[in-house]
Amino acid sequence: MQDRNRGEIVAVRNVDLQVSPGELLTLLGPSGCGKTTTLRMIAGFQEPSGGSILIAGRDVTRVPANQRDIGFVFQNYALFPHLTIFGNVAYGLQVRQWPASDIRRAVDEVLELVGLAGFGERLPNELSGGQQQRVALARAIVIRPSVLLFDEPLSNLDAKLRVSMRGEIRRLQQALKITTVYVTHDQEEAMAISDRIAVMEDGRIVQLDSAEVLYRRPVSAFVAGFIGRANLLRATVLSVANGRASLDVGGELLVMPAEGVPAPGSPVRVVIRPESLAIDRSSAGPAAVVRSRTYLGDKVEYEVMFGGQILHIVRFNPAEDEAVSPGTTVSIAVAPTNIVLLPPTARFKQG
Known part of the structure; x- marks a missing residue:
């Protein structure tokens, strides 16, 4: 890609991605990471500078978008304002060029499927945002595409409606068994609907796994911090013996499984999720000083200073x-098993 002021711009680098039939795979990452560019190349809206794109074994790299057998759901719905919902x-x-009778039957069926039976004669401006998104979804799936693509489809909806719509999208995708690629920057949304998630950073896929593996076993500080909340701690290895490793965190001791831990004296980085930590009333564990307590209804969040570093602790109930x-x-x-060692450098892992 060329920019007349900045020269060549590389939006996506060496993305190697395979989506299984019937799978819902999400491209997740911050703005500018390359996820939408990747989706647009799959769709045929942008042409890659190298490599190939195959759909059902067919090379479509140079095939126009309207000949790729895809359905696309846009962020802004992209409905025709002068046409009815049926139109x-x-x-x-x-x-x-389907026969009119077949079109009528197919449209009626899909409108019922998305919960809009009886809305066919209305115009888009007579519907709510959530209803308009359902129309966009119906338009994409009525053609029974080989691949269904979503570009941040829920970003214009309020928080409660986003939760409802993501459940509807997942239900329909599973019922129709359409291979789907979904783009979002919302990690909770991605975790709720995906079979697998590809986390992208600076135009690359840095980890591709299920939501649970991404959360519990991130391969980099970026993934750990982007998927949920994470405490990232610097430590030094004190000892490795009998399947356990002892770590020094600013004079305080933590114990974790020894697998992958380098030799004593080595600096390491570890991840501890806030809900994995507890405040111990016995005074037997490592010491920390409470900086703040925040009551949030369904949970309480603590911020503590531990070994010169800040830790976040979440207590539910x-x-x-x-x-x-x-x-x-x-x-x-x-618990030792809730302390996760990060590799010295980020690496790509496909699970």
Whole structure:
């Protein structure tokens, strides 16, 4: 890609991706990471400078978008304002010159499938945002595409409606068994709907796995910090013996499984999720000083200073939480298996 002011711009680098039939795979990452460019290349809206794109074994790298057998759901719905809901959904079938009776049957079926039966004669501006997104989804799936593509389809909806719509998208995708590639920057949305998630950073896929593996076993600090909340700690290895490794964190001791831990004296980085930590009332564990306590209804969040570094602790069921005031010295507890070693450098892992 060329820019007259900055010269060559590389939006995506060496992306190697295979999506299984019927799978919902999400491209997840911050703005500018290359996820939408990747999606647009699959769709045929942008041409890659190298490599190949295959759909069902057919090389479509140089095939126009309208000949790729794809359905595309846009972020802004992209409905025709002058057409009725029926006309919007029927448009792709009319272009394909389906018989009118078949179009009527197919559109009626898909409108019922997305919960819009009886809405066919309305115009888009007579519908809510969520209903318009359902129309966009119906238009994409009515042609029964080989691949269904979503470009941040829920970003214009309010938080409650996003949760409802993501469940609908997942339900329909599983019912129709359409191979799907979904783009979002919302990690919770990605975790809720995906079979696998490809996390992208600077135009590359840095980890491709299930939501659970990404959360529990991130391969880099970037993935750990982007998927959920994470405590990233610097430590030094004290000892490795009998399947356990002892770590020094600013004078405080943590114990974790020895697998992959380098020799004593080595600096390491580890990840601990906030919900894996607890405030230990026995005073037997490593010491920390409470900096703040925040009550959030369904949970309480603590921020503590531990070995010169800040830790976030989440306690669910606040009714059972004994409030600890800021400035109090407490002990913390964490199961060794909940401490995850990060590799020295980021690496790509496909699971």
